[in-house]
Amino acid sequence: MLGASDITVKGIVFENARGSAAALYGTGNCIFSGCIFRNLGSFAISIEDATGFSQQPQQAFSSNNGIVDCIIYETGRGGIVLSGGDRNTLTPARNYVHNCTIHDFNRIAKTYSAGIKISGVGNQIIHNEIFNAPHVAILLSGNDHLIEYNEIHHVCMETDDAGAIYYGRNPSERGHLVQYNFIHHLPERYRTTAIYHDDAACGMKVHGNVFYKAGAFPVLIGGGSDNPYTNNIFIDCPVGIKVDNRLQAFDWAKPMIAPGGIIEQRLNEIKFDRPPYCTNYPELAKYWEEDPSFPKRNRVDRNLFVNVGQTVLKVDDGVNADKQFLDFTTNNLITREDPGFIDKNRMNFKLTETSAVFEKIRGFEAVPFEKMGTYAIGNK
Known part of the structure; x- marks a missing residue:
């Protein structure tokens, strides 16, 4: 057509x-x-x-x-x-x-x-x-x-360094909302992730998702900023969130933000410091002023981690090792116990109304697990 x-x-x-x-x-x-x-x-x-x-x-x-x-x-x-x-x-x-x-x-x-x-x-x-x-x-x-x-x-069943949802290497590509998805059974044997913010990817809000056995680490934030995680549930994963400062610490990544590098080229393609970009994404207009090599405003708040081996894996290669790349608040719950899922063995991760999660995490909202995926209608 x-x-x-x-x-x-x-x-x-x-x-x-x-x-x-x-x-x-x-x-x-x-x-x-x-x-x-x-x-x-x-x-x-x-x-x-x-x-x-x-x-x-x-x-x-x-x-x-x-x-x-x-x-x-x-x-x-x-x-x-x-x-x-x-x-x-x-x-x-x-x-x-x-x-x-x-x-x-x-x-x-x-x-x-x-x-x-x-x-x-x-x-x-x-x-x-x-x-x-x-x-x-x-x-x-x-x-x-x-x-x-x-x-x-x-x-991601046959590939290393991959994500079920993947984007990267262009900080102007932002404003995305990823919410209420169920991502599960990704292989752990490769560096697989459910959501991959690769090479300075920025500006994605991730809310109310359920990650179950979702790879080596369900989330990888590769040096980017402005990627808040709220009200998500992580279950049975070796690592919850992996984050790094690759634009500072890794020699192969530093050229991306060098003068004339790929990041500068892509920002200039859309006039990032002029409307509508500077008005829709005010933080983008200050991209070069705020040290783009350091990840910032990656807030992790009101999340539930159940039987997760290591909640956060921070990789810095010794550069800014004393600084945090995530704003990981105290209002997250980390537990080894079933927090009150309706039926974990049958992969029903809806929380019961009496679950203690709603008391222990201030402002935690019920995740509409029963609505995730397809539904029967019409000719389907």
């Missing part, structure tokens, strides 16, 4: 193609609903802007398009490419993937071909299940995305 609007494609099986099944460019209010995508050579479907075409359609930007209640499996190079929105103006596209099941999507390309590759501005990944992959589930870039109520498991 090129420049189309108000079209619904429903209940069709797309299969046995050497490439992708469908592509939407510069479309508005177009929906694929209740479809199956399988046995494809590339990814299943994409939603993208049409700015690269020689003859521009009437609507160059894709907005308000959706992929809903679909099943995707046995693809060669990922599941869904979800883009749209204007990074120069931070205008959101509000394209979305909702209530889809995506699995076994790396038959040909084993890495960086995600279940959902999300970019642009203001797009949404809600109520999906993503599983069975050698590498990442969600590969993220852009600004102001919403990732919520998803279940992600058995990904």
